[in-house]
Amino acid sequence: MEKYQLYATMGAGFESVVAKELQSLGYDTRTENGRVFFKGSQRDIVKTNLWLRTADRVKILLKEFKAMDFETLYNNVYEIDWAELLPVDAKFPVQGRSVRSKLHSEPGIQSIVKKAIVNKMSDQYHRRGFLPESGNVYPLDVHLYKDTARISLDTSGESLFKRGYRIEHGGAPLKENFAAGLLKLTPYDGSHPLIDPMTGSGTLAIEAALIGKNIAPGSWRQFAFDNFDWFDPTLHKNALIEAKAQIKPLQQPIWASDIDQSILEIAKLNANNAGVLQDIYFKQIAIKDFTTEMTNGIIITNPPYGKRLKDKQSAEALFTQMGEALLKYDSFSQYYLVGDPDFEKFFGKSATKKRKLFNGNLRVDFYQYWSNRNDFK
Template sequence: MKKYQLYATMGAGFESVVNKELQGMGYKTRVENGRVFFKGSQADIVKTNLWLRTADRIKILLKEFKATDFDTLFNEVYDYDWAELLPVDAKFPVQGRAVKSKLHSEPDVQSIVKKAIVNKMIDQYHRRGFLPETGNEYPLDIHIYKNIARISLDTTGASLFKRGYRVEHGGAPLKENFAAGLLKLTPYDGTHPLIDPMTGSGTLAIEAALIAKNIAPGTWRKFAFDGFDWFNADLHQKVVAEAKTQVKPLAAPIWASDIDQSVLEIAKLNAHNAGVLQDIRFKQVAVKDFTTDLENGVIIANPPYGKRLKDRESAEALYKQMGEVLRPLDSFSQYYLTADPNFEKCFGARATKKRKLFNGNLRVDFYQYWANKR
């Protein structure tokens, strides 16, 4: 069984989370900024794409080499056995990045890599200067950092955050893998209650339900590897079928509320598509009116950030309400994501711990208030 050098990519700040996920699946790992490396077979490619909750993509590292000039780049790429990887009609877009390297022009890097692959395939397939590129897609990536080039094949396709359950968007929802990453930074494992008092389109609550029920987050979607002609076509459905046998019942309540009923309807539709509508208690209620008789769980929320001045005033008024209503629920560990540096002051308490993250390109802080043990 052929083993590949694989790596997962992820958003900044989530390397340790993805690493823990992979180690929990039994892989030996090596961590770099934005990447966690591991080795695996085609079955492992399917398994990690299907099960990883917090990663962006799974890639196969095809070749790594030093390149400080375009001739070296061309020759090293040309030397790879591309006919083993790409059929004659393959569509193979090349994306590229160059950081702190002599070859700093990304369009030129992409162009040279593409040209080298085309020339090699023309030679290997005995074509006359033409490749149709009408077949399935094989997304390639060239990344040069400090003059070390890596060329990779993306096995995922659309990013792993695109689970397939969210067909409606309310406001500016968290990406699904970002929401799962936040949950993985809490003690939540499905055995204690979870509350999201500002649920929006429901992503945090839905991802919590998927964790609690042990539902593979990639259950509903296709991946790039489904189109690779050399990939075992039976593996995907086999791994999905196996994953479905591992689903378990919900062990503790999940509550999701919001002031906006129309947004809640979107959240319910998303939960329905994810197969967890019956596992989440949705309720229309403002934070100032929120009450619960639950204890010893996790409260997590992505409240409005208030980036504009007028919005910021209303957001900070909401943070004050959150402090008045939620802070006394001290048997819960509480976690809040916001870009507002005044959050702790408005909430009325310093966080036990604060973690810097990036929600897209926006710098945010994840404020963590640990429960009082009872």
């Protein structure tokens, strides 16, 4: 099968996590900011879209070249064999981005790329400069960085965080791939108990169950490649059958609690849609009243902060309650995603390690407190 130059995109700070995921799926990788490159066939395009938990999209790199002016950009795009990729009625939206490049007008870049493709396809299909664009979508993008242009075809369509199990959103839910990324920054693999004591709409607990049960995160959705006319439709069907056969029982319990019963009902609906409702113990309980008999596991949560708790004082009071309720469980490794730089002061302990991340546009820290056991960090 033909091999493509592929790359996965991801949120800032998750490059190494996605690279590890790709390596564990059997690929050699090369990493740069926001992208991890690998090679693969149509089968690999299906596999990575289906299985990558922490990436945003999987794209085919069609061409890379230096472009300091619009003529060079136009000529290089025109040279691509577009009729091989796009049927005559293809709908092909072009997204453009430019960073630190001479060609800096993004609308201008998009329009030149679009014009070059239309003219080439008109020549190839013997049409006079008119293409109906009434068929399936082939999402294209052009990215310029320091005058190097990359033209890519997006095989995912909607971002991979849109798993398809989450129908209702709680107050400020974590994106699914962001939640999976946080879990991948812990030692969690399903072989230890996991607790989320402020679960909100349940995303962390559900993503943990998917990891623990080895359920492919893309199991519920379609991808852009499903509508490419040159793509083998049997590959996706077969990959889903194979993925189903690899699901295993959860080894250790997952506990998810919250003070708000109405948001827990949403979390249960989401868990049910993801097929993991039976694997998660949901309970309504305030953090100050939290207790557990479990040991040697992971506590991970995204406590309300920023817009979710407008009042800074109530956030700080909550962090103090968290410290009083949770720090005594020192056989657990503990992980907290918080947007308040004073978190440690109110929680009552300095983190073993801190990692700077961006949840959307919000700068946050991932505070890591390792357990008193050397084997679990």
